[in-house]
Every structure is written in structure tokens, then in C-alpha cells.
């Protein structure tokens with residue numbers, strides 16, 4: 488029997504709810520990939536504190552995020568679903584990788600530049616600066632062959648590959664070089680109010696984000712008010728008609744219908760019809776996810792128990808890689 492290829496991905500618990508971009512860009516493919524891969528999915532709470540978090544809220548959001556993974560179909564009996572801070576090797580490997588990363592190299596990360604520009608360089612923490620290096624550690628600890636992410640994470644995966652190659656060249660073969668796994672059509676879901684920007688937790692337009700845990704009425708309202716254009720034709724054109732293209736993408740992925748059939752079905756009909764039909768499709772997907780999340784949250788002790796058991800599994804793999812790294816860089820082992 489050949490072993491299944493190893494796969495790893497994660498999300499930050501930086502809001503109470505995940506959004507439709509996270510669902511389509513990440514969770515949907517994670518769910519499918521767990522069938523064919525030895526999958527590790529985690530909640531990146533170490534990453535979340537690179538911007539200020541209220542402690543009680545962070546703890547709650549971490550549980551909420553775990554519940555949404557499970558509700559969206561990540562099965563903790565098939566995949567290893569854990570909280571990053573419960574596996575100490577993440578922070579430990581990040582330190583070693585920090586020492587191999589050039590200051591200029593880290594300065595070129597576009598997500599850091601965007602976030603730092605928003606916050607001002609004095610408010611931006613050094614943790615935010617080294618964020619991608621912690622991410623590289625996440626991936627390399629598990630010797631992941633593939634990393635399913637949205638397009639926005641591509642540069643971080645490139646850095647991970649560079650750091651792994653550098654470590655291997657300096658200290659001998661240690662890390663597997665991971666490949667990004669990016670689904671083209673769904674790699675980016677855009678903000679409903681500002682279809683030039685990706686749907687993002689930190690967006691300035693609350694009406695542009697569809698939260699997984701929003702109630703059906705709120706979601707319907709957001710979809711019905713989504714920005715389109717004055718042209719009136721339901722045609723996919725990312726450049727000229729970004730709002731309509733985004734609605735068609737969401738419809739196509741959630742409804743599992745090709746965009747070309749949607750264009751045919753809605754030919755000669757207005758955007759109102761398209762939006763009404765989309766409201767149905769979104770609700771039939773998100774409604775059950777919302778309900779299941781609430782059920783899981785009703786028993787937080789059971790959720791915490793699942794996470795603890797999964798963290799044990801993750802720890803086994805991660806601590807073996809870390810021990811190898813510590814040995815290779817020349818740390819003196821503690822005598823037992």
C-alpha cells in the first residue's frame with residue numbers, strides 16, 4: 488500500500504465567522520482533498536496575534552473556527568484538525584527559520600506591505616513582519632507535499648520553498664519541498680460591494696462580506712445589494728463586469744453548474760433574477776453549515792476534546808521533524 492500524500496493548510500481565527508471566500512477558496516477543496524490525502528488542517532492562532540486580539544474573543548473565535556471546519560465537512564477522524572498553539576514545534580521551528588531569512592527577502596512579502604500600510608509601520612508588529620516565516624514552519628514541520636490555498640497565499644508558499652531549499656543545502660536533506668495547490672477559477676472570491684478587492688475579514692465594506700454564520704435574511708440582503716453594472720447582461724467578463732463575474736463564479740461553484748450554462752439560463756433576464764437564484768443556492772449550502780456549527784458549539788467540552796486528541800497526533804509528526812532540525816543545526820540535546 489502506498490501512503491497517501493501529505494497535505495496541510497490553515498486559517499486564522501481572526502473573526503467569529505469565516506466568510507464565503509474562505510469557504511469556497513479553502514474549505515470546499517479541503518473537504519474533497521481529505522479523501523485522497525493524509526491531511527492536516529489547523530487553526531492559526533499564533534498568526535492571529537500578529538494583529539491585536541482580545542484574549543477572550545480569540546479563545547472563542549478559535550473554537551468557532553474549529554466548529555466551522557467540522558460543519559463544512561472536515562472530518563476529525565479522517566483529517567488531523569488542530570490548534571496551532573497546542574503544538575509547540577510551530578513556534579520553535581519558526582525561530583530557526585527566522586535566522587535563515589534575509590531581512591530584504593521578508594520585506595518583499597506583499598501581504599505584509601499591505602497590512603503594514605493599513606496600520607502604519609510603527610503600529611505593525613515584528614510578528615506581522617515574520618508572519619510568513621511562521622507559515623513556512625507550519626508547512627515544513629509536516630513534510631507536506633501539497634498546500635491548498637487561495638491565490639493570495641502563493642508568495643508565502645514560494646518563500647516556504649526557498650527556505651526549505653536553503654536549509655537542505657546548508658544542513659543536509661531535511662525538508663520536503665511543498666507545492667502550492669491553487670484552484671484557478673475559485674482562487675479568489677471578491678467583495679460584493681467592491682468587486683475589485685478580494686473578500687476579506689478586514690474589508691472596509693461590511694455589506695460586501697458574506698459570513699458563514701450570518702442568518703439567511705442578512706445574507707440574502709447582501710446578495711441582492713451586490714454591486715453589478717449598468718450593462719444588464721448576465722455575461723462572465725472579469726475585466727469589464729467584475730461584479731457579475733463574481734456572482735457567476737460563486738453560483739457556479741456552489742451550484743456545481745458551469746458558468747456557460749448560467750449565461751444561457753439567464754440570457755435576456757436581469758440581474759435581479761440572477762441574484763434571487765443565487766440567494767437560494769447560497770442558503771442551501773450555508774444553512775446546514777450554520778446549523779451544524781451551532782450544534783457543535785453547544786458542547787464546547789467535546790469540541791476541546793476532539794482538538795486535544797488531534798493535537799496529540801499533530802505533535803507526534805511535528806516533534807519528530809523539529810528534533811531532526813535541532814540536531815542538524817547543532818543544538819546540544821538534553822541528556823535524559
Ligand code: TYM
Pocket residue numbers: 495496497498499500508509510511512513531534621622625626634635636637638639640673674675676677685686687
Ligand atoms: P486566511 O485566514 O487569510 O485565509 C484562509 C484561506 O482562505 C483563503 N481565502 C480566500 N480564497 C478565495 N477568495 C477569498 N476572498 C479568500 N480569502 C481568503 C486563503 O487563501 C486561505 O487559503 N496565512 C494563511 C493562514 C496560514 C496557512 C499556513 C495557510 C497560516 N499558516 C500554512 C496554509 C499553510 C491565512 O492568512 O489564511
